Amino acid sequence: MRQLKPPAAPADLIESFDRLCSHAAGPVCIAVSGGGDSLALLRIAADWANLRGRRLLALTVDHGLRPEAADEARFVADVAAGLGVPHRTLRWESPEPGQARARQARHDLLAAAAREAGSVILLTAHTEDDQAETFLIRARAGSGWYGLAGIQPLSLSPAGGTGVPVLIARPLLRASRARLRDMLRAEGQDWVEDPSNKDPAYERVRMRQLLAAEPALRARVLALREKLQLLRLVQDRALGRWLSADVEVRADGTLRTPLPMPPGEQGERALGALIALAGGRTRPLRTDALSRLTRRISNPDTLRPATLGGAAIHIKNGNLKVAAEHALPAEQVNAIPARLSAMVTACSAAYEIKCPRRS
Structure with missing residues (x-):
C-alpha cells in the first residue's frame, strides 16, 4: 500500500513528543480508537517518528460492545498502514457492560500489548478540551485543588497484572480539539464519530456541551487549572524525591x-x-x-x-x-x-x- 505523507507537525507538539518520549527506550505505543483526537495523535506521532528515527506501534482496542467496533479497528489499521506504522487490534474476549469495566479492560489490554512489544510508554490523545471537561466534572464531585489540577502529562498506567510498569504520556494536552480536526481536514483525513460522544446521558458530554455554549467559561477554567497545575508540579516533584530518597x-x-x-x-x-x-x-x-x-x-x-x-x-x-x-x-x-x-x-x-x- 502506498504510504501517505504524515502532516508537518507543529513545532510545539514535536517538542512535547520529544520531552515525554525521552523515557521510552523501545518502541512508542499509541492508543488509537479512530476518533478525531486519536487519529491526529497517530499522524503527528508518525511525523515525529520520521524526524527522530523512532519506532511506533499503534494499538486499537475492540471492546466487542458495539457492532461497529471491528470495522473501526480495520479503519485505523488502514490509516496506520498508509503512514507506515505497525498496528495491532486488541480484543476484549469477555466483554461486560459498564464504562468502568471497559476502561479497566482497555488499560489492561494496552499495557500488556506495550510490554509484549518491549515498550514502557503509551501515548493517549487527551486534549485541552478534555482538561476543561475534567475540571468541571471533578469540581462537581467536590474534588480538592490537587484533583482540579487536571490530567497530568505523564502518569503510571492503572493497568492490573504483573510485568514492567507502563507510563501513559499525553503530548496533546495543550492542543484544542478544534485545532486537531482542522489539521485532519487539511490532510483530507476522515475520522470515526462515536455516537456516545453526543449522548447527554454521560456527564462528560454535558460538560462538553456547556463549555461549547460558553467560550468564556472554558477560558476561565483553563486559566485556573493552569495555576493549580503549577502548584501540583511542585508538590509532585517533592513527592518523587521523597519516594526516591x-x-x-x-x-x-x-x-x-x-x-x-x-x-x-x-x-x-x-x-x-x-x-x-x-x-x-x-x-x-x-x-x-x-x-x-x-x-x-x-x-x-x-x-x-x-x-x-x-x-x-x-x-x-x-x-x-x-x-x-x-x-x-x-x-x-x-x-x-x-x-x-x-x-x-x-x-x-x-x-x-x-x-x-x-x-
Missing part, C-alpha cells in the same frame, strides 16, 4: 520508610503511594479513610497495626512498614521496585517538562 523495598515486597511522614496533604499522598505499591492497587483510595490513617500515623505511639486498600500498615523501631495484606504472586512482588521507579519518574518528569532546566 526515603523508601526502601525489601525482598518480600515490604516498603519501609523512616518516620515522620511528609507533613499535611503530602503525607496522605505519600501513604497512598506506598499502599498502592505494596498492595498492587490501581484504583485511588477513599480520601477520608486515607486522611484518618495518616493522622493516626502522626501519633505512632498509639498506632495499632491497620489495613487499608489491600495493604497492612504498622510501625516498628521508628519506621513505617507497608506490606500486602495477603500474599501476592511472586511476579507482582518482583515488579514493586520497577513500579516505584516508574512512579518517581511520573512525579518528577512533569515538572521537568513544564519547567525545563536552562542551559
Whole structure:
C-alpha cells in the first residue's frame, strides 16, 4: 500500500513528543480508537517518528460492545498502514457492560500489548478540551485543588497484572480539539464519530456541551487549572524525591520508610503511594479513610497495626512498614521496585517538562 505523507507537525507538539518520549527506550505505543483526537495523535506521532528515527506501534482496542467496533479497528489499521506504522487490534474476549469495566479492560489490554512489544510508554490523545471537561466534572464531585489540577502529562498506567510498569504520556494536552480536526481536514483525513460522544446521558458530554455554549467559561477554567497545575508540579516533584530518597523495598515486597511522614496533604499522598505499591492497587483510595490513617500515623505511639486498600500498615523501631495484606504472586512482588521507579519518574518528569532546566 502506498504510504501517505504524515502532516508537518507543529513545532510545539514535536517538542512535547520529544520531552515525554525521552523515557521510552523501545518502541512508542499509541492508543488509537479512530476518533478525531486519536487519529491526529497517530499522524503527528508518525511525523515525529520520521524526524527522530523512532519506532511506533499503534494499538486499537475492540471492546466487542458495539457492532461497529471491528470495522473501526480495520479503519485505523488502514490509516496506520498508509503512514507506515505497525498496528495491532486488541480484543476484549469477555466483554461486560459498564464504562468502568471497559476502561479497566482497555488499560489492561494496552499495557500488556506495550510490554509484549518491549515498550514502557503509551501515548493517549487527551486534549485541552478534555482538561476543561475534567475540571468541571471533578469540581462537581467536590474534588480538592490537587484533583482540579487536571490530567497530568505523564502518569503510571492503572493497568492490573504483573510485568514492567507502563507510563501513559499525553503530548496533546495543550492542543484544542478544534485545532486537531482542522489539521485532519487539511490532510483530507476522515475520522470515526462515536455516537456516545453526543449522548447527554454521560456527564462528560454535558460538560462538553456547556463549555461549547460558553467560550468564556472554558477560558476561565483553563486559566485556573493552569495555576493549580503549577502548584501540583511542585508538590509532585517533592513527592518523587521523597519516594526516591526515603523508601526502601525489601525482598518480600515490604516498603519501609523512616518516620515522620511528609507533613499535611503530602503525607496522605505519600501513604497512598506506598499502599498502592505494596498492595498492587490501581484504583485511588477513599480520601477520608486515607486522611484518618495518616493522622493516626502522626501519633505512632498509639498506632495499632491497620489495613487499608489491600495493604497492612504498622510501625516498628521508628519506621513505617507497608506490606500486602495477603500474599501476592511472586511476579507482582518482583515488579514493586520497577513500579516505584516508574512512579518517581511520573512525579518528577512533569515538572521537568513544564519547567525545563536552562542551559
